[in-house]
C-alpha cells in the first residue's frame with residue numbers, strides 16, 4: 415500500500431510576495447502583508463504556502479537572483495518577520511516552503527564577487543569559468559554556442575580576468591559550479607539556516623540544471639542564429655542524482671521536509687522516475703514542465719502553437735498512470751509565476767464562461783492523485799491582462815528580451831509587432847505575477863489608493879476580487895473551498911485512490927475523463 419505522509423495530503427498555495435499584499439504603501443507586497451492574511455489563506459482550506467524568493471537580491475529576475483540567502487530583501491521585511499510568519503502558520507497546522515535558488519546566484523552575491531576577483535581566488539571554481547575562443551580573424555568568441563534561456567549568449571565576458579562565465583539565465587545570474595564540494599557545502603549550510611528556523615521544505619528552482627555535461631560541448635546548429643538552444647547539454651547532467659542524494663543525506667533527512675524539484679526540459683518517463691521513484695530516496699515530487707508548455711511553439715515559448723485539449727489529456731493520463739508504477743509521487747498544477755494564467759490559456763476568461771471555466775480547472779486540480787499547487791488568485795478566477803493592454807504593460811525580463819529581439823529583427827517597426835504582442839498576452843510571465851485583487855477599491859486593495867503599484871493591476875479587478883466572492887456561495891472561491899474540503903475529507907480516495915482514464919468518446923470528442931477508486935483493505 416502507498417505510504418501516507420503529510421506532504422502527499424497537502425494542498426499548496428503559491429504566493430508571489432511582490433504581488434500578494436502591500437502593508438506599508440510602497441507599492442510592493444511584503445511579508446507583514448502575508449502574515450495579515452494567514453486567516454484568509456487558512457479559510458480556503460489550503461495548509462501549505464510556497465513563497466517565491468524573498469531573499470536579498472538586486473531583483474534583476476524578481477528575486478531569482480539571490481545576493482544573500484540568509485537575509486531578506488529589505489522592502490519585503492526581515493528575517494524576524496519571516497520567523498513570525500512561520501510561528502503564525504505552525505499553530506494553525508500550516509506549513510511553509512521556501513524557494514531554493516541554488517543553480518545560480520546574483521552577480522552581487524559575495525561568492526561571485528570573490529570568484530571574479532582573480533583566477534587564483536579560492537572561490538574561482540565556485541562558478542563556471544572558461545577561456546575565450548578566437549575565430550580565424552583573431553576575434554574573441556564565447557567558449558561554446560549555447561543560447562541563454564532568456565536570449566543571447568549563455569556566456570558573459572569578465573574583463574578583469576579575461577575569461578567568460580556561464581549564465582544560463584541573465585548575465586547577472588552566474589551559474590554555480592556544483593562540481594565544487596566546498597560550494598555545495600556552503601549551500602547546505604544556507605539550507606540548514608532556514609530549516610533550523612522552522613521552514614518545512616523547499617521548492618528547488620531550476621533543479622535539474624545543476625549538473626551540466628562536463629565537456630560543455632557545442633549545440634547542434636538548427637538555425638542561422640549565433641546561439642543555439644541546448645537543453646540536452648545542461649539539463650539532468652551525469653552527476654545530478656549524486657547532488658540530490660547528497661542534499662538529502664547532508665540536510666533534508668535530518669528534518670521532516672517536503673522537497674519539490676522544478677524539472678524543466680526533462681520530460682521522459684524514465685528520467686522523471688529517477689527523481690521521484692520512492693526507492694531512490696531523492697525528491698518527494700517534481701514539477702514536470704510539460705503541463706505549462708502545452709501552448710509553447712516548437713522551438714520557443716512565444717512561437718504560435720494553438721493549445722489543444724488533447725494535450726492535457728495525454729499529459730494527465732501519462733503521469734497519473736506512470737507514477738504508481740514506481741511508487742513515485744507528483745505535483746498537480748497548471749499555474750505558476752512563469753506564464754499566463756491557465757484560465758486564459760487553456761480554458762476561457764470570456765465573461766460568460768469565466769466562472770464555469772475556473773471551476774472546471776479547480777475540479778481538475780483537486781481530484782487528481784498528487785499534491786495540488788495553486789497560484790494565489792486562482793481561487794477567484796484571476797485572468798491574464800486583456801488584449802487592450804499595450805507592450806508597455808509587460809515588464810518581465812524574459813518577455814521584454816523576446817519582444818526587443820524581434821523588434822530589432824523587424825527593423826524597429828512597431829506596426830509589425832501584433833503577433834508578438836498576442837503571444838505576450840497569452841504567455842508572458844507578468845500574468846502570473848499580477849497583484850492580488852482583494853476588493854473593488856482603487857488599486858484593488860493590494861496597496862494604498864495613493865501608492866504606485868510595482869506592476870499593472872488588471873482593470874478587471876472591479877468585478878473579479880476576493881470581497882465580492884467571499885460571501886457568495888455560487889462563487890469560484892466557494893467552489894474551491896468545497897473541493898479542497900472534499901479532498902481532505904475523502905483523502906483515501908482523492909489522494910491515495912487509483913486512477914483509471916476514460917476512453918476517448920466514440921464521437922471523436924476530446925473528453926478528459928477519469929475514474930478514481932479506493933477500496934478499503936484493512
Ligand code: ISL
Pocket residue numbers: 475478479515563583619620678715751752753812843
Ligand atoms: O520561465 C520560463 C518559461 O517562460 C522557464 O523557462 C523558466 O525560466 C524555467 O522554468 C526556470 O524557472 C525558474 O528559474 C528562473 C526564474 O526566472 C523563474 O522565475 C523560475 O521559476 C531563473 O531562476
